[in-house]
Amino acid sequence: MSDKLVAYFSASGVTEKVAREIARVEGADCFAILPEIPYTREDLDWTNRQSRSTLEMSDLSCRPAVSGCVGNMEQYGVIFVGFPIWWGREPSVVDTFLTSYDFCGKRIVPFCTSGGSGIGKTAERIRSLVGAGTVVEEGKRLGGEVSAEDLKLWTEGLKL
Numbered sequence: 210m211s212d213k214l215v216a217y218f219s220a221s222g223v224t225e226k227v228a229r230e231i232a233r234v235e236g237a238d239c240f241a242i243l244p245e246i247p248y249t250r251e252d253l254d255w256t257n258r259q260s261r262s263t264l265e266m267s268d269l270s271c272r273p274a275v276s277g278c279v280g281n282m283e284q285y286g287v288i289f290v291g292f293p294i295w296w297g298r299e300p301s302v303v304d305t306f307l308t309s310y311d312f313c314g315k316r317i318v319p320f321c322t323s324g325g326s327g328i329g330k331t332a333e334r335i336r337s338l339v340g341a342g343t344v345v346e347e348g349k350r351l352g353g354e355v356s357a358e359d360l361k362l363w364t365e366g367l368k369l
């Protein structure tokens with residue numbers, strides 16, 4: 210029984226691959242944050258001002274419904290939260306996940322993949338969503354092809 214969880218949202222598979230590798234290296238459980246209504250290719254078109262993702266991301270209070278839940282959250286002390294960067298931050302569906310549980314006393318370790326942007330001020334935003342009783346690490350942008358050795362170096366540095 211692991212006390213570590215890797216929860217991730219991935220629209221096109223890049224973050225999912227990294228999440229699965231972190232879970233393998235850390236011996237952690239894995240939870241896919243799945244939107245109740247899956248994103249279509251059109252939904253993900255960031256060049257369209259009216260696409261679902263553009264509309265959701267322009268509203269900081271948007272909380273798209275998530276399908277399923279982590280029934281045993283009390284088991285976990287460390288929760289890696291992974292996502293693709295959308296418009297410079299975590300997608301709204303990740304905000305739904307973060308506001309659906311009591312993370313008090315736990316550690317959240319954000320990680321992201323992106324087309325080039327860094328993780329930016331995402332940790333700050335996550336802190337404001339989960340409240341003061343939760344330790345939120347600065348987190349890291351990881352390449353889709355990150356090696357197990359580099360992941361291990363990163364997580365060892367966190368002293369989990």
Ligand SMILES: Cc1cc2nc3c(=O)[nH]c(=O)nc-3n(C[C@H](O)[C@H](O)[C@H](O)COP(=O)(O)O)c2cc1C
Pocket residue numbers: 218219220221222223224225253254255262263292293294295296297298322323324325326327
């Ligand atoms: C709606 C949308 C917005 C995005 N915004 C950014 C961005 O602001 N900066 C960036 O570097 N990449 C951006 N990307 C690219 C994704 O972060 C990148 O392709 C990511 O690795 C995809 O991960 P996934 O396959 O797990 O969904 C965006 C992608 C989408 C679909």
